[in-house]
Amino acid sequence: MFSRYLLVEASLAVGAVMAAGSKSCPVDAPLSCQNSTAVADTCCFNAPGGQILMTQFWDTHPVTGPEDSWTMHGLWPDNCDGSFESNCDKNRAYKNITQILQASAPDTLQYMQEFWKDYKGDDETFWEHEFGKHGTCISTLEPTCYADYQPTQEVGDYFTRAVGLFKDLPTHDWLAAAGIVPSTSATYTLEAIQSALSAKHGKPVVVNCKNKELNELWYQYNVQGSLQDGKFTPADPVGSGSTCPKTGIKYLPKGNGSGSPAPAPTTMTTSTGSAPTSTTATAGPAPTGGAALSGKGRISVSTSASQDGGFLISSGAWYRAAGATPATYTATPGGDGATFTLSTSKGKCAVQEKDSSLTCGSGVSTASAFGYDGEHLTYDGKDTFYADKMPEGSDQGVVYATEKAVSFQASWTAA
Ligand SMILES: *[C@@H]1O[C@H](CO)[C@@H](O)[C@H](O)[C@H]1NC(C)=O
Numbered sequence: 001m002f003s004r005y006l007l008v009e010a011s012l013a014v015g016a017v018m019a020a021g022s023k024s025c026p027v028d029a030p031l032s033c034q035n036s037t038a039v040a041d042t043c044c045f046n047a048p049g050g051q052i053l054m055t056q057f058w059d060t061h062p063v064t065g066p067e068d069s070w071t072m073h074g075l076w077p078d079n080c081d082g083s084f085e086s087n088c089d090k091n092r093a094y095k096n097i098t099q100i101l102q103a104s105a106p107d108t109l110q111y112m113q114e115f116w117k118d119y120k121g122d123d124e125t126f127w128e129h130e131f132g133k134h135g136t137c138i139s140t141l142e143p144t145c146y147a148d149y150q151p152t153q154e155v156g157d158y159f160t161r162a163v164g165l166f167k168d169l170p171t172h173d174w175l176a177a178a179g180i181v182p183s184t185s186a187t188y189t190l191e192a193i194q195s196a197l198s199a200k201h202g203k204p205v206v207v208n209c210k211n212k213e214l215n216e217l218w219y220q221y222n223v224q225g226s227l228q229d230g231k232f233t234p235a236d237p238v239g240s241g242s243t244c245p246k247t248g249i250k251y252l253p254k255g256n257g258s259g260s261p262a263p264a265p266t267t268m269t270t271s272t273g274s275a276p277t278s279t280t281a282t283a284g285p286a287p288t289g290g291a292a293l294s295g296k297g298r299i300s301v302s303t304s305a306s307q308d309g310g311f312l313i314s315s316g317a318w319y320r321a322a323g324a325t326p327a328t329y330t331a332t333p334g335g336d337g338a339t340f341t342l343s344t345s346k347g348k349c350a351v352q353e354k355d356s357s358l359t360c361g362s363g364v365s366t367a368s369a370f371g372y373d374g375e376h377l378t379y380d381g382k383d384t385f386y387a388d389k390m391p392e393g394s395d396q397g398v399v400y401a402t403e404k405a406v407s408f409q410a411s412w413t414a415a
């Protein structure tokens with residue numbers, strides 16, 4: 001990514017010496033914020049701003065960006081204690097970010113025009129603000145870090161890195177996989193949102209609200225090497241925590257629903273038998289027996305080891321191959337209002353008595369009772385399922401309700 005950008009830059013800079021660029025950094029450079037002694041070379045080590053935040057917005061009034069995606073806010077260097085520097089070099093507070101990117105990183109610009117949106121409609125000014133306030137404080141983007149610095153050269157590196165990180169953080173899809181979907185009526189718990197995102201990012205995510213409405217997320221990293229070329233490692237948040245309330249968080253749709261229909265909400269049947277007043281995950285980790293799922297949905301898998309957990313197929317097996325389609329499951333509430341049974345096109349689903357494996361098929365005569373704790377499917381009061389190993393390629397992993405080498409959790413998304 002970086003070297004392609006350099007070629008473009010070099011071919012534009014008439015008469016420039018080739019091989020301009022940031023110096024290459026040692027492979028064993030320390031991780032930012034994790035060093036135990038002072039590191040002198042801040043071209044290969046982000047300091048003092050070594051805690052790098054990729055921040056995202058969910059703007060609903062006014063709406064920005066696609067209905068089914070969060071948008072970018074910025075890429076921020078925080079100090080390792082949550083404080084931060086800002087506006088570090090007014091000579092590099094450029095007023096022509098669009099032109100700079102047009103010339104140096106057109107693909108990045110094109111992506112930003114869709115996903116890095118200003119709520120007032122003035123993207124250029126928003127990008128100027130982000131680079132001027134935060135980008136100029138990133139030590140490895142300093143002009144002196146480039147062997148043959150050409151003015152504005154670091155701008156493409158900043159925005160291209162931000163876009164690259166953002167593409168690996170598909171918040172909307174991660175939340176949807178946990179049954180957390182935009183809705184005018186549903187409310188969600190902070191814990192449900194946080195655990196859905198932490199499971200994917202690998203570290204807690206700071207979740208921010210405005211008027212109890214989900215509005216912004218901060219994903220945090222430490223970096224080994226430079227911002228432009230280095231390796232990003234998810235990091236525990238430092239500094240201020242989430243601003244959302246613990247319960248009753250709204251995740252409003254973008255627009256008023258007249259566009260493409262949002263996924264149908266999961267109906268929850270409450271144990272008191274009252275009419276459903278809200279959709280998925282309202283209860284957070286509810287007491288066992290809190291609510292039953294009903295209707296059609298998909299079951300996706302999350303593990304702490306993999307961002308791409310896969311899903312369950314119609315036989316009840318776990319599948320992770322790219323491009324495959326998850327099976328549709330039908331949940332039928334039991335008479336108690338708290339548990340439900342599952343079935344697929346293959347037949348009823350049951351945890352087998354002999355080896356506790358999950359099977360859906362015509363041979364199953366009595367379906368098992370499952371539960372939903374507001375975030376995950378449960379069986380016998382536990383929200384963890386198991387397999388002998390992570391399925392790879394076209395493996396169909398047998399799912400068990402008793403302990404095996406690999407554990408995972410299963411989430412429901414209404415279909
Ligand atoms: C880590 O390196 C930075 C930059 O040299 C320095 O300011 C900081 O004190 C170092 N941290 C520790 C614990 O030595």
Ligand SMILES: *[C@@H]1O[C@H](CO)[C@@H](O)[C@H](O)[C@H]1NC(C)=O
Pocket residue numbers: 094095096099100103151152
């Ligand atoms: C952008 O503005 C800077 C001065 O702030 C100038 O050096 C640079 O040539 C301009 N770049 C483009 C592509 O217009």
Ligand SMILES: *[C@@H]1O[C@H](CO)[C@@H](O)[C@H](O)[C@H]1NC(C)=O
Pocket residue numbers: 255256257258259
């Ligand atoms: C919202 O709904 C109204 C009609 O009720 C419609 O005219 C308008 O275009 C909708 N706006 C959006 C952003 O969907």
